[in-house]
Amino acid sequence: MGNCSKCKEKAIFLNPNFCKKHFIDYFENKVKKTIKDYGLFSKKDKIAVACSGGKDSTTILFILKKSGFNVEALAINEGIDSYRNHTLVDLKKFCKENKVKLKVVSFKEEFENTLDEMLKQRKNPCTVCGIFRRNLMNRYSKDYDKIVTGHNLDDEAQAVMMNLFTANVDLLDKSNPKSKKIKGFTQRIKPLYFCSEKEVAAYALLKGFEVGFTECPYVHKAFRHDVRSALNNFEEEHKGTKLNILKKHLKNISKIKTSSESIAYCSECGEPSRGKICKACKLLSEIQSFK
Ligand SMILES: [Zn+2]
Numbered sequence: 001m002g003n004c005s006k007c008k009e010k011a012i013f014l015n016p017n018f019c020k021k022h023f024i025d026y027f028e029n030k031v032k033k034t035i036k037d038y039g040l041f042s043k044k045d046k047i048a049v050a051c052s053g054g055k056d057s058t059t060i061l062f063i064l065k066k067s068g069f070n071v072e073a074l075a076i077n078e079g080i081d082s083y084r085n086h087t088l089v090d091l092k093k094f095c096k097e098n099k100v101k102l103k104v105v106s107f108k109e110e111f112e113n114t115l116d117e118m119l120k121q122r123k124n125p126c127t128v129c130g131i132f133r134r135n136l137m138n139r140y141s142k143d144y145d146k147i148v149t150g151h152n153l154d155d156e157a158q159a160v161m162m163n164l165f166t167a168n169v170d171l172l173d174k175s176n177p178k179s180k181k182i183k184g185f186t187q188r189i190k191p192l193y194f195c196s197e198k199e200v201a202a203y204a205l206l207k208g209f210e211v212g213f214t215e216c217p218y219v220h221k222a223f224r225h226d227v228r229s230a231l232n233n234f235e236e237e238h239k240g241t242k243l244n245i246l247k248k249h250l251k252n253i254s255k256i257k258t259s260s261e262s263i264a265y266c267s268e269c270g271e272p273s274r275g276k277i278c279k280a281c282k283l284l285s286e287i288q289s290f291k
C-alpha cells in the first residue's frame with residue numbers, strides 16, 4: 001500500500017489513498033457536502049433516522065448526531081429469525097452510548113405476523129418486507145420533518161439498474177438524495193448517496209462501530225443480488241461505473257416534470273397510495289385470507 005495523498009502516513013484506504021485520519025475527514029466532508037449541495041435538511045429539522053443496526057444507518061446516525069443535528073432513531077423489527085434480533089441488540093447499545101432516542105416498531109405487533117411467518121405463502125421476501133417497512137416508516141415518522149435512510153451509492157446504482165432491467169419507469173425517480181414533497185409522506189433523505197459501500201464499511205470499521213456485517217438471510221433470493229455482483233464486476237474493470245450511473249440518472253430525473261397527480265390516499269388506512277387501497281393493506285388482506 002502506498003502513502004496517504006495528504007500526509008506521509010501509510011494509506012489504509014486506496015483509491016483515493018488516505019491514512020485513517022484523512023479518510024475519516026474525507027468521508028465526513030463528503031456527507032456534509034451532499035447535505036449542503038442538495039439542501040437536504042437544516043439544524044431546525046426534527047429528523048428520524050431509519051436504523052437497522054447495520055453499518056450504513058449506524059454510520060449516518062453517528063455523523064448526524066456528532067454534527068449537532070436533531071436526530072432520533074427509528075427501527076423496524078421484521079422478525080427475521082437469527083438476524084434482526086442480533087442487529088437490534090447492537091443498535092440499542094449504540095443509541096444508549098451516543099444518547100440517541102430509539103423507537104422500535106415490530107411487524108408482529110403491527111401486522112400480527114413476523115416476516116418469517118408471512119413468507120410461508122411463498123411470496124417474494126424482499127417485496128413483502130419492503131412494502132411493510134415503508135408503511136411503518138412513514139406512519140411512525142409523522143412527527144418528524146424528514147426521515148433519513150442509510151442508502152449508499154451501491155444501493156442506489158443497483159436500484160437504478162434494476163428499474164432499467166425491469167422497465168420499471170414508475171420508480172425511476174425514487175433514487176434521489178431527497179424525495180419529492182408529497183402530502184402525507186415524510187420526505188426521504190439519503191445523505192450517503194455518494195458514498196460507496198466500501199467507503200461506508202471502512203468508516204464503520206475505523207470508528208469501531210459494533211455492527212454485524214452479516215447479511216439478511218433472504219438476500220440470495222433477490223434479483224438485486226445479481227445486479228449487485230454485475231455492477232461490482234464492472235466497477236472492478238471500469239472505475240467510476242456506479243457513480244456514473246447515478247450522475248446520468250440525476251441528470252435525467254431533473255428533466256422529468258414531477259407529477260404528483262397519481263397520488264391518492266388509501267381508503268382503508270389513509271396512507272399515500274397509488275391506488276384506492278395501498279399496497280400494505282392489500283398485502284395484509286391477502287396474508288390474512290390465506291390463514
Ligand atoms: Zn493522511
Ligand SMILES: [Zn+2]
Binds near residue numbers: 266268269271277282
Ligand atoms: Zn392502506
